[in-house]
Amino acid sequence: MSREVRVAVFRPDDDRLENAVELLDSLGSTPVPDPMLAVEPTDATPEDAEYVVLTSKTGVELLDESGWTPGESILCCIGSATADAARDAGWKVDRVPEEYSSSGLVELLADEVGNSTVEVARSDHGSQVLLDGLRDAGADVHETVLYRLVRPEGSGKSTELAAAGDLEAALFTSSLTVEHFLDAADARGIRDDAIVGLNDAIVGAIGEPTRETAESHGIDVDVVPETATFDELACTVVETAAPTYHE
Known part of the structure; x- marks a missing residue:
């Protein structure tokens, strides 16, 4: 499949983000690292x-x-x-x-x-x-x-991509990542457009509390993995966004 699968990931800017980017690369997707937690x-x-x-x-x-x-x-x-x-x-x-x-x-x-x-x-x-x-x-x-x-200063580039329809997927790993994503979109005046963009993409939530938070803000959640791990969340979301995309 030739379609680029851009996946926003919101993990803290440490080894968790590095590992997430490596995993998404290995799945054949294009990571969009945008730390939402510090x-x-x-x-x-x-x-x-x-x-x-x-x-x-x-x-x-x-x-x-x-x-x-x-x-x-x-x-x-x-x-x-x-x-x-x-x-x-x-x-x-x-x-x-x-x-x-x-x-x-x-x-x-x-x-x-x-x-x-x-x-x-x-x-x-x-x-x-x-x-x-x-x-x-x-x-x-x-x-x-x-x-x-807290939300890191300067975070939110993924909200601009979402608002422009340039995200294929997003990985929310806690309720707070959802709230900080929306805060960053609010700060840019693009909250509604960012939500529309997410709803045209594949949205993953790591567990039911995160799903409930996202849906309470009008974000449709497509994937909640059976096991609440980042690896399963990422793999399931990429496969859903582009079946058989990765090898």
Whole structure:
């Protein structure tokens, strides 16, 4: 197929974006890297608790750099990337839900955390579902904000491509990437046109919460992968945008 498949990717400007670009290249598509998230550490560390929940590779790396360790706490990680980063730090990972989501972890822990202390350490944009679910299960829950997620200055070139009808696909990896994309489009005065452009493209969302956020803003979501990983999201979206395009 001769049609160029331009795919917007919004990962933070670090190894995650580099790896994403490499993957999209290998699939025969044209990556459009447009980081929509930048990390601002708070330098906070989790309080002592019987359970510690970490929800991202970024949080693990910040804690590892600070010298924090889980000690005797039961360490729970959402997602394979988070768990792998924790193991790379030399920590024992005790719980990883089959479903890589807040609700998946709540379901896993609901029968065991009653009357226990649970420390949730994550970004400032974490889902309330996790805190509420653990509290409903009888846990004493405390949250520590490890880092803030902000929109990088100058982001948004993908919004211009979308508005011009020059994007074939977009990969949203969190609700915040959706919101920051729309903020960047708003700043350029092209929000409505960018949404129209996305709706003429193939839009992928990494999970149901991201899909719900996109659809609440009028963005049609075409792909939600069975497993909430970037690789599966990218592969499925590229194949949907251009079947048999890659070799």
